[in-house]
Ligand SMILES: Nc1ncnc2c1ncn2[C@@H]1O[C@H](COP(=O)(O)OP(=O)(O)OP(=O)(O)O)[C@@H](O)[C@H]1O
């Protein structure tokens with residue numbers, strides 16, 4: 001359902017408008033978005049609002065399988081086609097016949113499988129691994145990726161012709177930091193949702209706390225925001241949350257990004273790093289775990305850098 005996709009920012013709404021138009025068709029769709037932006041949610045909406053809503057909906061996460069298995073998962077195999085192929089197996093394309101196949105993380109398809117997929121997209125024919133004649137299936141493909149496929153093409157890791165064939169209608173979900181207006185909307189939604197789900201009084205946010213949420217870069221996008229909300233609903237149920245009360249790791253991650261402005265005369269990056277590490281150690285009385293947290297790195301990384309700079 002498109003209702004499940006919360007967001008009113010102009011760039012998000014524009015994407016949704018295109019999505020609603022393509023949902024009514026059988027056209028191949030390529031969804032692009034950073035991790036946690038809602039690609040799977042969008043794919044589900046496209047399927048459930050389209051003409052194939054009541055038909056099979058099969059998912060294949062192309063990155064979750066070893067390369068050697070992707071082809072047979074997708075196209076099926078004949079008994080004896082390779083060691084371990086003890087019986088005929090139906091591929092996901094065949095299982096999706098009449099319906100939709102959602103190919104998640106499509107960027108990780110091995111090149112030979114990309115060639116075979118392209119053939120399917122062009123002819124509608126699939127050929128199971130092993131000795132068997134090709135046959136026709138009727139499947140609508142929705143593919144998703146969080147990788148810049150043009151860069152992969154430039155490196156020779158993704159076929160240009162397949163890219164164009166998949167990219168008939170591209171849907172790009174903007175990252176959260178590019179639709180800041182939606183942060184508050186999502187916060188309200190998730191705080192209410194998790195307070196209800198966990199039967200806790202809903203927490204509220206002070207203006208300064210809210211400002212931190214708006215400043216943050218949200219590398220994990222909506223998924224990260226959602227998880228933070230669930231945590232707040234449990235740890236700070238019913239509270240008016242001040243900035244200082246944010247759990248330590250949230251406070252740590254909600255550092256202001258891009259605050260430091262490179263001076264015209266430049267900096268000595270290594271000296272700057274040594275200085276920051278020293279300050280973090282001083283401030284935490286040499287507690288290396290806490291110093292690492294202040295710097296937003298792991299303890300191991302901190303130790304590695306201290307060693308690199310011969311610091312104690
Ligand atoms: N616009 C949105 N409104 C409400 N919930 C959302 C929205 N976008 C994402 N979510 C929620 O965020 C979480 C992550 O979404 P989803 O799994 O679809 O992301 P993804 O882009 O597929 O991530 P990944 O690249 O890591 O697989 C899910 O719980 C999903 O329901």
Ligand SMILES: [Mg+2]
Pocket residue numbers: 039040104
């Ligand atoms: Mg996903």
